[in-house]
Amino acid sequence: MSGQRYPSLLSVLCLFLVISLSACGKAASSLKYTPPSTADEDGEILYSAEEFKKYGALQREFRAKLTEDEDDQAEDMRFGKDEMDEDDVKQKLEKASVADDLSLLSDEDEELDLDLEVDLGVSLDDYLTQSMQSPETREDKTEEVTDVHALSSAFKDAPPPENTFPIETTGYISSEMGYRIEKQSTENPRYPGFGKDPGLVKWRQTVDLRMQYQYKNGGRSVAEVRGFVDNAYDLKGKENFDPDVLKAYSQELDVNEFWKGGSFYDFADLSIGRQIVVWGTADATAVTDIINPRDYREFFLTPVTEARLPVTMAKMDLYPSTDSSVTLILIGELRFNKMAPPGADFSVIPRELVESDLIYFKGEEFPDQKFQNWEMGGRYKQDIPNGSVSLVAAQVYDDMPHLEYDGVVKDPRGVQKHSFALRHERVEIAGFAASYVSGSFVYKLESAYTRGQRKLLKPDVILERIALTIPGYNPEVSVKKGNIGTSLGFDYTGFANTQVLFEMSSQYIWNYDNTLASSQRADQFILTFNRSVMRETMNLGYFLVFSGANGNFHRVQAAYRLKDNLELKIGVAIYDIAKDQGVFFNIREQDRAFAILKYSY
Secondary structure, eight states, rough: OOOHHHHHHHHHHHHHHHHHHHTTTOOOOOOOOOOOOOOOOOBOOOOOOHHHHHHHHHHHHHHOOOOOGGGGGGHHHHTSOOOOOHHHHOOOOEEEEEHHHHGGGOOOHHHHHHHHHHSSSHHHHHHHHHHTTGGGSSSSSOOOOOOOOOOHHEEEHOOOOOOOOOOEEEEEEEEEEEEEOOOSSSSOOSTTTOSSSEEEEEEEEEEEEEEEEEESOOOOOEEEEEEEEHHHHHHHGGSSSSHHHHHTTEEEEEEEEEEEEEEETTEEEEEEHHHHOOOOOOOOOOOOOOSSSSSSSSTTTHHHHBEEEEEEEEEEEEEEETTEEEEEEOOSSOOOEEEEETTTTTTSSHHHHHOSSEEEEEEEEOOOOOOOEEEEEEEEEEEETEEEEEEEEEEOOOSOOOEEEEEEEEESSEEEEEEEEEOOOOOEEEEEEEEEEEETEEEEEEEEEEEEEEEEOOOOOOOOHTTTOOTOOOOSSEEEEEEEEEEEEEEOOOTEEEEEEEEEEEEEEOOOOTTTTSSEEEEEEEEEEEEETTTTTTEEEEEEOOOOOOOOEEEEEEEEEEEEEEEEEEEEEEEEEEOOOSEEEEEEEEEEEEEEEEEEO
């Protein structure tokens, strides 16, 4: 990627910042509001449907005129939690029979209903149903509003409706399109894939279904299934793609989570099954978040929250005190990072290695799923004023594979070649994580030492060792080293409707020598900027990964909420790979524009 592309990138970023700043609302005069309420002699709170309609209109007006400086207090101001100026909006509302006024409600009151449910824990329909069951609600009552806490207290004190269906169902349906905007410099003559020209490279339909059952004793069971079909491969013709690429990208159906958990005694929780465990404090550069592997089939395009892959485990949480916990984990399912197969757009394995006349690449191999190979880990977490400190230790397999040489063998066609394979090494990890909250900042720090991690040798060293190979002896092309990983960063939320995240990480190889292909120290910087505009119906985001010699990555996107559960996201992803030696050199031409339509339920 040439340097001529930087001006266009800077122009996009400048335009993005201008739009963000201009979208800020103008300062408006402070508008305060006291919600209406009335009560009978027994303290029963009465509301008519007409009252709710008027309250909803005033509530929407109140929110629309919040100034940027008031946004920080908005959550506490809702439903009279802060001092309010009654003279601006005081209403004398006549209380009518709820049963007689239900016809006054319309679809426009769905927003009010949702606000009541979120803020007060009960929906408008549930409360009206409960009110109609009481004879006192048939009486006409009139009272001028003076108590700003009456409405909030009434709903909080109202008995919650009985849950007749204990299974909670959530999930989403999405359709995602990706358009490659850069021409490819090379093409596989056997499997041309999407070809060299720009064009559609992704049209994925995804369905996610998550069900949770809550037991009366506080325990719960969770089951989540996720699957997708990518129609772009059908449009291009599946015969144009390598079988491994089709297996990884054309379709998938997976059990994402499947576990049951609960408490026993007063100081312990136990959960068993396929689940996700998040350790550490960093978001994108965590070095102690070591339990779950990641999905790296599309580098930097998959959000961190969706990239974690669940594994089957037994997890016990012990609580020796009210401000500390101990977590013990035994993992029985060996699962590793999902990597792009050779020949795929996002593969970091050079195509020349796979298609060479002298090399037979056997692919990725995994350890046996037997008890001796099970993984284990533990964490101690201590809460401190305004933060927490954690100590972690684990004995696991490295989720990232390393290259091994298997000598001279015959490939499937009977031709003798040098054989290589990707395998996983067992490693030991120990480290700590800490976080501290100060004002609008959340500071985060992590560090961990990994023993036994394999590092690849330089290509000329590998060729030299292979040339001296004798029968029965296979030289190492990667060697075990110690590695120190450190991450430092912060979250900042001091600007209204804005979140800024900055993290920097460093990987340092212990006992380094000049035969290694990688440098002794590798640094990475990550910046995330998100801002909500247009009354929080649109979110503007920018994501930067700066990796020095390995290149940089930029993602600019905008997400617009079409309806409460329907969102449209559009954006562009740019891979700035500067040097041939970079790990991500093979994906330097994968710049693409994308659009995602997502319905959540």
